[in-house]
Amino acid sequence: MKKLVAKLWAVLMLMLVSLQSMATDVFTSNRTDFRDESIYFMMTTRFYDGDPSNNVLCWDNQEAQKSTKDPCWRGDFQGVIDKLDYIKALGFTAIWITPVVQNASGYDYHGYHASDFSKVDCRYQSGDGKKSGDVMFQELIDKAHAKGIKIILDIVLNHTGNFGEEHFCKEFDRDTRLRNQADINACMIPNFETLGSDYPTLQPGFQYQRRLGMMKNTDGQNRDSHNYWHHFGNFNWDLPNRWWAQIAGDCVDLNTENNTVAEYLVKCYGNFIKMGVDGFRIDTSGHISRLTFCKQFIPQFAALGKQYEDKRLNKAPFFMYGEVCARFGSVQYRGQDNLSPYYYTWKAPKELMDGFDGSQSYWDTQEIYDSGTGYDAKLMPLCEKDNADSPESNNTFMLNGAWHEPDYSQSSGFNVIDFPLHYNFSNAGSAYGLAKSGDMKYNDATFNVVYVDSHDYGPQPSDGIRFDGSDAQWAENLSLMFTFR
Template sequence: MKKLAAKLWAVLMLMLVSMQTMATDTFTSNRTDFRDESIYFMMTTRFYDGDTGNNVLCWDNQSAQIETKDPCWRGDFQGVIDKLDYIKALGFTAIWITPVVQNASGYDYHGYHAMDFQHVDCRYQSSDGSKDGDAMFQELIDKAHAKGIKIILDVVLNHTGNFGEQTLCKEFDRDTDLATQALIDACMIPNEEKLGSDYLTSVAYEQYQRRLALMKNIRGKNQDVHNYWHHFGDFNWDYPNRWWAQIAGDCVDLNTENDYVADYLVKCYGSFIKMGVDGFRIDTSGHISRLTFCKQFIPQFTALGEKYKDKRLNQAPFFMYGEVCARYSDVTYRGQENLSCYYYTWQAPQDLLDKWDGSQSYWDTQVLFDKANGGTGVDDHQMALCESDNAPTPTSDNTFMVNGKWHEPDYSQASGFHVIDFPLHYNFGNAAAAYGLAKSGDKKYNDATYNVVYVDSHDYGPQQTNDQFRFSGDDAQWAENLSLMFTFRGIPCLYYGSEVGFRRGAPIDRGPHGPLSETGRAYFGGYLTGDVNASDFGDYKATGNVAATLNHDVAQHLIRLNKIRQAVPALRKGQWTDEGCTPADGGIAFKRAYKNDSYALVAINGGATFTDCPDGTYTDVVTGKK
């Protein structure tokens, strides 16, 4: 295995860095630019079980959970705390964790089906009762910060689950005793006045329709009188109506154009900013209009971030990036700019923002029904206003070196919001395809160096075979992709287990059909048993299974890449160009520069010839040769 690792390293990556004016980099103690980070993404409940006493079965598919001895709610905050040194040993500086708010659905271990935005899910509490979920989450934040690791919280602004929401439409009281959580009728106590005295004896479909009607006006009665949810029934990925349509039965679309709803969400998630989370990954951002983000969420979260900056590691600016899902081969989604990832990185037109009326007094005048009940589900003002935000975006050279040099970027039209690079992700079957797309598309983003880049995730893999499966490439393909991810523009992000090819090629998600162990969301904890102590990022001692995991060829490759990226500012936040770069056949070559402090030449999959480089002493960071 070590011979394979050495071969991968020598063939897949050669990098030369100019040290001409670069002072000692204070990376570990002064990370205030989020591009300095590399992100480890985990589903908390599937990562590591630190407290076996708070394991809980999901309500659906319980036979498979019992048969495999694998409760869906298995990993926990204690498990993340216990393995912080594992994350640090790999060299990652930030952890993105799935949503933590109280959930309610048949299969909600992932956290995307909220029923109470104000509290951390009770299934994360300590089993001895000494700490509730909020206290456990605060402990995780504090202990991560103590190790120099940042916490990115996944948040959902677009929807609730279908069991109502405790402030916007309370349909149930929740018994938060751990002993009741696996039994829906024991922990979910229905409001009979709203749901009917026969709710518990009704069939499941009828129960669902009653719950949904209170939020969606689907039975011809105006029950959501304040329009806290959207009532639009049609949905199409390829049209702006995805901004106000329900995307799934457990994702009831919130009316984020309503000031009351937006302010409530900001208040709830603002409490996590106050606790010290370092950034938000915002789920289903592509199902919210850019106008809504620029009017409602970006300015309010930015202000809260500034207010509570003392709570964050290094008092760094609060960072936000969104999931604008674009399963498509081009950077522009099916020819529609306003449905594309890059669109959200630009500020919306001020004249449209000035026309905004999200007041409750306005929304209280709207009586909206689903089409099945003779209505349109769409008001005549606010949604039309959002849809009118469709002007062509500007282009930018903020990502690129100009005339072979770094230049001061222009952020005068930036929205302050960044995105997961879905086009690159979708093309990451191999490094060449991803790199080729960036060459043609990076000018569309305000600054693509802030894009969060991954190969696969909890939802999709690249399109090279089938995007419903985790990346199926072998170690050499993983090494090639990671070599590009960690040296090219953008913030690298790794989905848990990919450091050892965990569940390579497995279906990512089958819902409540069969055991989780057969999917890309399987439990990873067996790979992490044993002890690990990290003295610094990438420097560690380990025993047991976790030592073998860290010794895997891909994990070792990651550790080296993280160390190199941390040592060279140009690789973290530099602009790039391929001018004056001639790679060998089949290879990739580019230059990167950051201010006057750091300059790098990168060649992947073979050698390269570089011309028009500044004078200076260049060090090969792989071999150490000057």
């Protein structure tokens, strides 16, 4: 009897191993359509502390971080690696992580204040110094892929931080070998040729203005003579001039219409495509014109994605989606197609694309100041001409109750976060009504990335409020996310 039980137990264990292998195979194989992914968003530095020895205080408000024993830079790549099984067990198939390039600002733990697009931030790293540069990030990508999990990298094309940028305006020498990156005076050595020998003696506010002037011409001198940044002063969040404006003090607006800038960004972020990231989530996309996206970035990233498809999980097509913020729930934003998320899913007109010449020789002829019009003679007006009524599509819908071949001939290759649906998650009826009346505005709304709540906005009528509905509403929202469209 004991032998029989033992044999039955052995058979059962073999069956379980076999089932586990089958489950793993189902999870990892043949998943090439990004609409099959469930995405786990994380701010890497706040997710999980895999290596306490690399914890770093942000430069600002250090006493508060010490008193709470919570340094802003706490989570790291090792922490993500340690929790891959946890994320997989929750049912997620992809991880969207915050930007990884080298940052510099008082609060830069989120990754959106780049100071060097060509390097991975040293504060994510672990080990005895052997795992430097992008080696640790490559390890994360490889180990995620081994478990059937895709990596979506958050990238920023719209702006740098206000400490300059290594390639375009070198304001500091960053000592990344220094273990304590919390000491700004030790790890950030001023470039006196750029900032002036008196920089260390200035008060912080004047130091900020000195740094900014080198990039933005705010002091009345043409310091950014190659126009690597935009020089536009006053703007309106709800007008096209938001494409050229500095949206915050730590978000210094790059001139993405300049080929030199665009090519550098494509080169730097292209290195991550070569490493095997499965897609990009593109920050502040609504602060770059569609024409610029279609000319300078989307075809280039798509070509790199095709070239290095062997690096990605299942050789899936490279997926890109952007944050074209549209608050308050209407599919069309403020009555303007060209500021609406759906507009970016369509190709820009060929005649405007053909007229787009962002060569450095052109930009070197333009002398622009924040105190003036802020416009160049050609490229910005050209982008503003891209304001035709948006086309419509039936790609999302069945015809006569049946599937039909989608028409992607006019697709830009760029997808968007579905802000309008996000604001209509109060109930299923509201979400359904919005989609029924508005999904034809997108080239294919089934590729929209949908969420209920985020680090920026909750689905409530007033901004800045996290989801505060009932459990029943939350359950309904999740059901919509996983089954809708």
